[in-house]
Amino acid sequence: MQTRRGINLFFRFAIYFFALIGFILTAGYFAVKWELTNSNSRIDEQDSFFQDNAVVKSDQSYAVVNSAKNESPEWSRGDEWLVFKTAVIKDRETLKKVESATGIESRLVVSLLAVEQLRLYHTNRELFKKVFYPLKLLGNQSQFSWGVMGLKQDTTVQIENHLKDSESPFYIGEGYENLLDFKSDNSGKERFERIIDEHDRYYSYLYAAVHLKQIITQWKNAGYDISDRPEIISTLFNIGFQNSKPNTNPKVGGAEIKIKNKVYSFGSLAGEFYYSNELLEEFPRDRLEI
Template sequence: MKKLFKSKWFKIPYYTLLYAFAIAGFFLIASYTAIKFGFTKESGMVDANNRYFQEMQDKYNQDFKVDSVTMVQKRYEAMERIIVLNEYYPQNAQYILSVLQDGADSYEVLRMLDAVDLQLKENKSYQKAISKIRFNSKQAKEVTTLSAFEWMNIAEWKTFKEAVAKDKKLIDSVANQTGVEGRLIVSCLVGEQIRLFNSSREAYKKWIGPLKVLSVESQFSFGVTGIKEHTAKNIESHLKNPNSIFYLGPQYEHLLNFKGQDTATVNKERIDRLTDFHNHYYSYMYAAVFLKQMKVQWEKAGFPIDKRPEILATLFNVGYPQSKPKSNPRVGGSTIKIYEKPYSFGAIAYQFYYSGELFDLFPFEKKKFDWNEDA
């Protein structure tokens, strides 16, 4: 047995295994010691832009608790910055523009732009262009939530909008039957109602304002659109007279038919349906037919005014005698004083028509007249 232990066939494997286990044991002990005392940890780093990231977090936590008007400003700012970025890195600009157009929160879009700004902080040309945008933004005057059209900031205007919203179905019905754009009909309604609101303060305080209803005239003019009796009679007559320059065609002849036959009954029925406090359908119908008759007259004379809401409203206000087709029609009509500031009826209609007010209820049609003929 002693010979066996002393032989090289035993010694070589034995010592090889012994040293191997010793070396393995050393490495295990060394590894444990290194882990225990943190010798294996990498040193790590604090990003050079850490302060910037914190500033952005603080900025968007506070600055974005703002009203909708300021948010619109932010979207404009984003567009300007995207335009600048497009001159340097079109691909990044396209990515951000796609997000903006997709309806993303302005918060996210501006954060995307801020990330680009940080990356390009050494690009002096780009930073100069961005600084100019920010400088111009700071120099801008204080933003107001009021309308640029002063008369739309009065209490009566808010009441009017709530009141006319109740008549949307009636106005839409008339628009579809006559082919006269609903927004154009409302443009004439606006001038008449604002005039009454402003001149009838007591009536406004007592029932127009509290009830959010339109004022129905019942003396010299009638209904919510202020149709005079003789004008109403002319509108009816021109509908049925193929020889009239205001004739609209056989399909419109029966729009304003009466139930009664004799003059007295017809006269009473006319006034009753125009002054109905609960249903303003005929006020809108007479207004729409009149506007279309004006459009047809001027078109036949070679002076189309279908794209001139201010002229159509002026004619609606002044009536048939003043409707004389020509190349240079004038905007005007009655003078309406709103808190002592004078406006013409035509100007009021024009400003409303293109203001964007009530656009959700009465949008632009592809044509102001007969847009539904192709349907």
């Protein structure tokens, strides 16, 4: 009798346990689906960096003039930036491959990567101190967001679909349709594994670059060329396809990123890096044809 009661209790516990696991996984799915995991967002209508600095453009070079001081940006003064610089330089050749495959310059992809990694470093302090700092690593996510670029699952599926759909405003051409084709029948598993691959981040960067190209193409087809506006492109990357609405006066904004005592938007911080002198030798400002 005691044995039967013990077995019943065990199975009852098992049922409750797996029900709880199912609830957590389901809640996590809908949290991502309904964007409840997204950070607070902001619109930088009077962003000081882009208002106070004139960007001068020549054929293959850019320079920021009228800066108040010729000094390193605040976000680059710390161990977090040292770790990022050390880690991303190791991926230079991989980023060059992505640039060749998509026509999106490496520095633009690195601008997004820099923001995502600084966000991780500054919010996960214990992990930074124990893992990222001593090993000089990029943070590789595998839960609500994926890979070093922090890609959402829904976004990766949209990127793939826009490659194939010639009627989509984000369609970038027949020559790119097979760029993200899968090699197996289990596309969900393959998608996840190739984006979070710690040993080869090619696909993590490739998805991001294709996303950027799709956004630029959408706006260009609508009559607005934003290919020389990294702060706007980065903002649109961060807020998603559904919020990419071509117009004459796009705003810099996106998720809030707090570094020490200063709060940036995703787009403004990406833009600041892009126009800065940081990592300029490794990832030059080479505007490519989209």
